[in-house]
Amino acid sequence: MRIAKAVSVILIAMLCVSLIGGVVLAEDKISVKGKIKDYDIDNKTVVVTLDDGKEMTFVIENDNALKKLDDRLFKGDEVKIRYIVEDGKNKVKLNSDFKGTKPGC
Numbered sequence: 001m002r003i004a005k006a007v008s009v010i011l012i013a014m015l016c017v018s019l020i021g022g023v024v025l026a027e028d029k030i031s032v033k034g035k036i037k038d039y040d041i042d043n044k045t046v047v048v049t050l051d052d053g054k055e056m057t058f059v060i061e062n063d064n065a066l067k068k069l070d071d072r073l074f075k076g077d078e079v080k081i082r083y084i085v086e087d088g089k090n091k092v093k094l095n096s097d098f099k100g101t102k103p104g105c
Helices: 002-025 063-067
Strands: 030-040 045-050 055-060 078-086 089-092 098-100
Touching: 030 055
Parallel strands: 055 089
Antiparallel strands: 030 045, 030 078, 045 055, 078 089, 078 098
């Protein structure tokens, strides 16, 4: 009986630590919207002209997000991007962080 109670307490403590650790390690993503100006699938980059006219280059690290280029998204298409700045580069980590605004993207 005491062993079962001790195991329960240890499991609950581990769960709490993992939840807190997950929150601490979560990255704050920046969201932008604009139009695709250019992209380079081989270099995994896309250049987007934001709504305010500023151009930004993004590194697409997710292969599924990268496949959207030249398949469903083309130059001039409007996109929503969520990214983090890492090593001085704007990086898109997840497929869901790179979306077209037209249906099916």
